Amino acid sequence: xxxxxxxxxxxxxxxxxxxxxxxxxxAALESxxxxxxxxRPGGPTSEIVVxxxxxxxxxxxMDGDVRIKIEDLGRIAAQTAKQVLIQRVREAERDIVFDExxxxxNKMITGTVQRxxxxxxxVNLGKVEGVLPRSETVFNENFTxxxxxxxxxxxxxxxxxxxxxxxxxxxxxxxxxxxxxxxPEISDRIIEIKDIVREAxxxxxxxxxxxxxxxxxxxxxxxxxxxxxxxxxxxxxGERIDIIPWSPVAENFIVSAMSPAEVISVELDKIEKxxxxxVRDDQLSLAIGKKGQNVRLAARLTRWHIDVITECQLADxxxxxxxxxxxxxxxxxxxxxxxxxxxxxxxxDIAECDPEELAEISGLSPEIIQRMKEASEEAIKSLEVAGIxxxxxxxxxxxxxxAERKPAEPLxxxxxxxxxxxx
Numbered sequence: 001x002x003x004x005x006x007x008x009x010x011x012x013x014x015x016x017x018x019x020x021x022x023x024x025x026x027a028a029l030e031s032x033x034x035x036x037x038x039x040r041p042g043g044p045t046s047e048i049v050v051x052x053x054x055x056x057x058x059x060x061x062m063d064g065d066v067r068i069k070i071e072d073l074g075r076i077a078a079q080t081a082k083q084v085l086i087q088r089v090r091e092a093e094r095d096i097v098f099d100e101x102x103x104x105x106n107k108m109i110t111g112t113v114q115r116x117x118x119x120x121x122x123v124n125l126g127k128v129e130g131v132l133p134r135s136e137t138v139f140n141e142n143f144t145x146x147x148x149x150x151x152x153x154x155x156x157x158x159x160x161x162x163x164x165x166x167x168x169x170x171x172x173x174x175x176x177x178x179x180x181x182x183x184p185e186i187s188d189r190i191i192e193i194k195d196i197v198r199e200a201x202x203x204x205x206x207x208x209x210x211x212x213x214x215x216x217x218x219x220x221x222x223x224x225x226x227x228x229x230x231x232x233x234x235x236x237x238g239e240r241i242d243i244i245p246w247s248p249v250a251e252n253f254i255v256s257a258m259s260p261a262e263v264i265s266v267e268l269d270k271i272e273k274x275x276x277x278x279v280r281d282d283q284l285s286l287a288i289g290k291k292g293q294n295v296r297l298a299a300r301l302t303r304w305h306i307d308v309i310t311e312c313q314l315a316d317x318x319x320x321x322x323x324x325x326x327x328x329x330x331x332x333x334x335x336x337x338x339x340x341x342x343x344x345x346x347x348x349d350i351a352e353c354d355p356e357e358l359a360e361i362s363g364l365s366p367e368i369i370q371r372m373k374e375a376s377e378e379a380i381k382s383l384e385v386a387g388i389x390x391x392x393x394x395x396x397x398x399x400x401x402x403a404e405r406k407p408a409e410p411l412x413x414x415x416x417x418x419x420x421x422x423x
Contacts, residue, residue: 007057020092026052028088036081037061037068090161097128097163098156105153108177109167113147123149128163136168138201141237150235152177170200178235179206182228185220194246197300201239203289205257205297209246218243244301250275254306257298261287264311268304275304281312321346324379329371335364347376 011025033050046064053060061068111123111130121132121143132151143149151167152174158164168174175196185191194207210217221243222229233241242260247253251266254275261283267276279287287308288295299306309317324347325336338361344350350358350372358369 005057007052007059011057014089018089018093020089020096022054024092025089026054028085028092031088032081032084033059033061033070035084037063039080040068087161094158094161094163098158101125101128101153101156101163101165105156106173107153108150108174108181109153110148110150111167113143113145113149115145121149123151123167125165128165130165130167132167132169136166136170138169138237138239140201141169150174150178170198172196172198172204175204175206175232175236175241178232179221182223182231183221185215190215191217191220195301197297199293199297201237203240203242203293203297204236205242205244205301207244207246207253207257207301218245242297250302250304254298254302254304257301258287258294258306261294263287273304274307275302276307276309278309278311278314281310284308284310318345325350327379328375330368331372335361347379351376351380 007029011022011029014020014025015022030050030052033052034048037048037050048061048063048068050059050061052058059070061070109125109130111125114122114124114129116122117131119134121137123130123132130151130153132149136151136154149169151169152171153165154168154171155166156163157166173196175198176193179193180186183191186193190210190212192209192211194209196204196206198204206221208217208221210220220228229241229243233239244253244256244259247256250268254266254277255263258277258279261279264278264280266278268274269276277287286294289297295306295308322336325331325339326333328347328350339345339350342361344353344358355366355369355373358364358372359366364372
């Protein structure tokens with residue numbers, strides 16, 4: 001059986017140069033030759049079948065029962081075969097690269113900045129180039145061609161014969177991958193990362209816990225003299241990182257998440273998923289952070305709506321609530337003190353409290369309790385009507401003055417600073 005060593009050498013050359021499997025190259029050649037046979041003078045009379053012997057390289061091309069001589073195909077057919085072969089090899093290369101990187105989505109990769117393209121960075125990743133869009137770069141970072149860059153593989157797509165890999169420097173996953181790299185206890189699953197929230201370039205809060213009581217999760221992440229956390233911060237261009245010890249107790253986790261502010265106490269409304277955080281007056285700016293950054297990240301990390309209130313604000317609020325209570329019929333200072341000792345601090349508490357519970361407080365007869373509850377309910381209705389009237393008056397004023405109408409904002413529950421968690 002005559003062989004064709006030239007074909008075998010061609011397959012081997014493509015296999016080594018392009019790192020494409022030999023069988024894929026053989027299949028591509030067969031497909032290319034089949035296309036060439038269709039282009040030969042006279043055209044096909046039936047289905048074209050081409051087979052290349054994997055051992056000898058012999059080419060067998062059949063048009064039905066008639067064997068086609070490959071050497072008689074002509075220049076146009078040969079050119080067609082060449083184009084089809086190149087196309088098939090490129091597709092095979094694309095599929096290999098796609099399969100290799102597709103399993104690394106949301107993982108960190110290191111590359112070299114190659115050039116800029118319409119605001120995006122083109123990063124050389126070795127076999128392929130990655131695109132770091134402007135929207136996925138941090139505002140205070142600047143790169144030049146040749147710089148080493150680490151990023152998260154955000155997405156990968158096939159586009160024609162190419163693979164487009166989208167990278168990100170803003171993803172919280174980049175921080176996670178850096179911690180995995182710097183803190184071996186995380187890779188060994190001694191320390192677990194519970195969650196990460198980030199405002200890229202400014203601040204990150206990371207919740208961690210230890211599966212070994214002998215290992216301090218925060219200390220391990222910081223490292224000796226801060227070497228581990230400093231390496232991560234250097235990679236992130238000095239971004240602040242708060243390492244928060246995770247706790248299943250919501251109050252404790254919220255106190256830690258508000259770091260670096262010192263929290264006096266936390267009150268939880270589990271039905272509304274709201275947390276009221278009390279801080280000293282001189283800690284308010286730390287608790288809120290620049291442009292609300294600290295409390296906003298704390299809310300996202302803990303998944304609680306957080307209201308921040310100072311001691312001075314709390315005292316003013318309680319003074320107003322005390323004044324409202326003193327307006328109730330038969331209320332005295334002594335009786336008010338007894339109510340507050342029982343945890344009843346506002347007209348809302350009296351309106352919602354069962355008469356039996358109020359009856360346990362000495363000095364409150366059933367008649368007094370009934371009058372107090374009725375007066376509290378009336379006071380609450382008056383406050384609600386006043387709030388609606390204020391919103392309606394504002395809308396009316398907009399219409400009269402010709403101003404643009406805007407939806408009325410809800411009345412604040414207190415003069416505290418509040419922030420919602422992100423889902």
